[in-house]
Amino acid sequence: EVQLVESGGGLVQPGGSLRLSCAISGFTFSSYWMHWVRQAPGKGLVWVSRINNDGSSITYADSVKGRFTISRDNAKNTLYLQMNSLRAEDTAVYYCARVSPLGYQLNWGQGTLVTVSS
Amino acid sequence: EIVLTQSPATLSLSPGERATLSCGASQSVRGRYLAWYQQKPGLAPRLLIYDASSRATGIPDRFSGSGSGTDFTLTISRLEPEDFAVYYCQQYGTSPQTFGQGTKVEIK
Numbered sequence: 578e579v580q581l582v583e584s585g586g587g588l589v590q591p592g593g594s595l596r597l598s599c600a601i602s603g604f605t606f607s608s609y610w611m612h613w614v615r616q617a618p619g620k621g622l623v624w625v626s627r628i629n630n631d632g633s634s635i636t637y638a639d640s641v642k643g644r645f646t647i648s649r650d651n652a653k654n655t656l657y658l659q660m661n662s663l664r665a666e667d668t669a670v671y672y673c674a675r676v677s678p679l680g681y682q683l684n685w686g687q688g689t690l691v692t693v694s695s
Numbered sequence: 696e697i698v699l700t701q702s703p704a705t706l707s708l709s710p711g712e713r714a715t716l717s718c719g720a721s722q723s724v725r726g727r728y729l730a731w732y733q734q735k736p737g738l739a740p741r742l743l744i745y746d747a748s749s750r751a752t753g754i755p756d757r758f759s760g761s762g763s764g765t766d767f768t769l770t771i772s773r774l775e776p777e778d779f780a781v782y783y784c785q786q787y788g789t790s791p792q793t794f795g796q797g798t799k800v801e802i803k
Contacts, residue, residue: 622732622740622783622794638791672739679746680787681730685739 579603579684581673586689599656599673607651610676613658615669663693697786699795707803714771716798718784723764725788731769735780
């Protein structure tokens with residue numbers, strides 16, 4: 578069974594940092610591109626970042642470029658999102674997702690809530 | 696980036712009725728690379744349709760997708776109680792991939 582389990586969310590002050598993790602099981606992690614997608618409370622889905630299967634190709638949404646860093650450890654079957662210089666508008670549930678070769682999300686984790694507030 | 700506009704925002708229907716959800720793109724979606732997701736409260740989205748009309752694994756055949764270019768449709772032929780949820784379209788043909796704002800299908 579495919580499983581993606583996010584962790585690391587919480588309450589952080591503006592300007593602060595958090596590191597999200599996504600532990601995967603049930604598929605060969607090193608064979609798939611992975612994405613982070615976020616959803617602000619009561620709002621829609623917004624793509625955040627993607628990383629290819631070996632970590633050599635990375636893309637970010639303009640809204641997080643220069644502040645967020647996506648990475649992966651294929652030996653540990655874990656995806657990461659380092660979030661720095663957090664803003665109130667970064668408040669959202671963050672989902673990790675396994676991605677098809679074409680780019681749509683095959684499977685999603687349950688999400689982890691990040692709240693940026695003083 | 697490609698803006699996707701979903702209509703209507705809310706669809707009020709009864710179980711057994713047919714639901715037709717629309718997704719319009721600000722420019723042509725390359726390769727019919729459009730997906731539909733279902734999301735229930737407090738849960739993650741679930742892939743229903745990819746490549747505009749292909750059903751994902753395990754998705755019942757009452758769900759169907761159609762369209763090309765800038766106009767796409769998700770049809771639920773007969774609504775089951777578990778189908779009342781929010782539905783999002785997504786284009787993944789042009790970077791950055793983008794999502795519509797969602798259509799809520801609620802019980803009338």
